[in-house]
Amino acid sequence: MSSVLSAQNLSKSYGGHRVVDGISLSLNKGECFGLLGPNGAGKTTTLRLLLGLIIPDGGELSLLDHPVPQQAREARLRVGVVPQMDNLDPDFTVTENLLVYGRYFGLKDAELRARLPDLLEFANLTNKRDARVPTLSGGMKRRLTLARALVNDPEVIFLDEPTTGLDPQARHLIWQRLRELTARGKTLLLTTHFMDEAERLCHRLAVMDNGRIISQGTPRELIAQNIEPQVVEVFGEFAADWAHNHAARHAQRFEVSGESVFCYTDDAQPLLQELQKLPELRYLHRPANLEDVFLKLTGREMRE
């Protein structure tokens, strides 16, 4: 497999604070790679470093065989970007947005007009082609931003929280489109803090916190490496009391969060048998998922 992007030990500080602290990662062609992390973990700064928009303090980076930032312009010719915040041109229609953006890549109008029908179709915006941006819904704007990122037929697409703020229908449509892109051989790098999104879409993941990658692998590997396979969530007014007195007997590890207790274990049966005798506690038995891994690695406290 050829490496589409390879970063070694990238770092960037602002005012003595290391926002990105020695990150190494590589992307294989055709994969979807997810960068997970709480707010402020350094995900967006990492993306900006990878695009050559900011200059790292240290480290090596190559994107599509171009050293970055030295040849960032050449690399960006073959990259698409879906930014975290919409920055579509509000004065323009859907079609005009795509056309004007394509020109920034040096594409000819005739070439762009030939591509427009496919892009509009992909974004489900064919019948909105002449609508002005302010009249579009949030989901439509995101789809237009995605179509805009494809205007230069890029090999790699960077997506910074592509579904934040969307309703479930709109998210599912975006996910379907992203899967179509990887099926076509495009390489995706996305940041997200939705674990279901990461689990569904990403072939490989890296969890970031405080500017570092603290774990990396396929979703299954991350779960297997970091956490017990079974989770029993216990809810109720007395859940915390019960946990402090009894949980440790049946679970390798437990965490209390308000009126919920999360018990992690290799074998949930003894715990479930005990819980059946306690009708005042409700419980849910499920396999461990990425969210459990994420919370274990990055902690439960709020990041603000």
Add this chain to the structure above:
Amino acid sequence: MNYYAMPKLSLRFIPIWRRNFMVWKKMAGSSILGHLADPLIYMLGLGYGLGGMLPQVGGMSYIAFLAAGTVCYSTMNSASFEALYSGFARMHEQRTWEAILNTPVTLDDIVFSEILWAASKSLLSGLAVLVVIWVLGLSHSMLTLWLIPLSMLVGLCFASLGLIMTALAPGYDFFMYYFTLVITPMVLLCGVFFPVDQLPPLLLQLSGLLPLTHAIELSRPLLNNLVPAHYTSHIAVLLAYTLLGFYVSVVLFRRRLSQ
């Protein structure tokens, strides 16, 4: 990053200029009306009102004297408003620059295209005043055609200077400082409404440092069918302000946006 490196230019500024032109076309009517009506109202109101009480000023009628100042004043204003308010909207509010920076276009290209675009608006504004001058018969000199490239030069100069403020601005309110402390005094000190030799010596010296003075030193003789004295040095001053403004604003934008 080396914020102080010389700006590197490429032809990729052209699609940005075209983008701005496409937006402008959507409201061209009101824009052209503004460019025409504003100087016309000034010149008719002040020119005939005040002019009626004044003898000839600087060897010409007051309205013609004022027209020569208005060409420069109008073009300065067009470029300044475009570089400050519209430029800030594109950089900050609409995040247009952020979208563009994700393509092969660089920040240097964007700043260069902003300056050219604002100067293009100045050119339009200068042409509008020129039309008013011709229609009112204020000058019949072919030399007035030189006001067209002069409008472009004044536009480049004030666009570059204005972008320094845009690069520093936390919000739109900040621009009031520039208009109140820089643009308004400039209008009064540079000979738009009255000859600068009316000023006391100290202010006269200050006036000689300001770019608008040099623009008007060029426009007024041209309207009067004369080749401006020392025209190379006046052009050099305007060019120097342009290059300085361009360089300083590029450095400041790099510091602001390449973070």
